[in-house]
Amino acid sequence: xxxxxxxxxxxxxxxxxxxxxxxxxxxxxxxxxxxxxxxxxxxxxxxxxxxxxxxxxxxxxxxxxxxxxxxxxxxxxxxxxxxxxxxxxxxxxxxxxxxxxxxxxxxxxxxxxxxxxxxxxxxxxxxxxxxxxxxxxxxxxxxxxxxxxxxxxxxxxxxxxxxxxxxxxx
Ligand SMILES: Cc1cc2nc3c(=O)[nH]c(=O)nc-3n(C[C@H](O)[C@H](O)[C@H](O)COP(=O)(O)O)c2cc1C
Numbered sequence: 001x002x003x004x005x006x007x008x009x010x011x012x013x014x015x016x017x018x019x020x021x022x023x024x025x026x027x028x029x030x031x032x033x034x035x036x037x038x039x040x041x042x043x044x045x046x047x048x049x050x051x052x053x054x055x056x057x058x059x060x061x062x063x064x065x066x067x068x069x070x071x072x073x074x075x076x077x078x079x080x081x082x083x084x085x086x087x088x089x090x091x092x093x094x095x096x097x098x099x100x101x102x103x104x105x106x107x108x109x110x111x112x113x114x115x116x117x118x119x120x121x122x123x124x125x126x127x128x129x130x131x132x133x134x135x136x137x138x139x140x141x142x143x144x145x146x147x148x149x150x151x152x153x154x155x156x157x158x159x160x161x162x163x164x165x166x167x168x169x170x
Pocket of ligand 1: 008009010011014015016023025026027028029056059060061063092093094095096097098122123124125126127151152153
């Protein structure tokens, strides 16, 4: 069974346990790599052409405007297809209750029939938000495994939990 781990993650300033801190590596990137280590598979990073500000407050304003507009930001590269994969992990931070719009830019371009999809979201309190509901609207024809919410501030300590979940998911 082939696994694909699609993720979006943003370095720079972020909200960590009530304070703004500068992250050298994004929380979701950390957990995406834990999934790969646990079950194997290919990693695909979603990167936007227009970079979000490293400044936390500017980024949250931009992200809110994009959510309200239902924006689909352009990506630096796209997955052409997912034919060779059985299990797809969709990994992203919680941005205003769901995945960043750029995640949906990519997901909407894929054909989902027969795939198994799992959501993992890193967050600072919102858990999985509406991401599973939102995925179900886009990944038509897929089946869905149980999602996992990881507290972003604890991402580096989440390996055991993430590995256990990933192994049960495939
Ligand atoms: C634009 C933006 C919006 C956010 N919105 C939420 C939110 O609605 N709920 C929440 O729990 N955390 C929110 N956060 C915190 C992030 O979800 C959390 O820090 C996450 O682990 C960041 O992952 P990353 O480093 O992979 O980008 C937000 C952060 C940003 C930058």
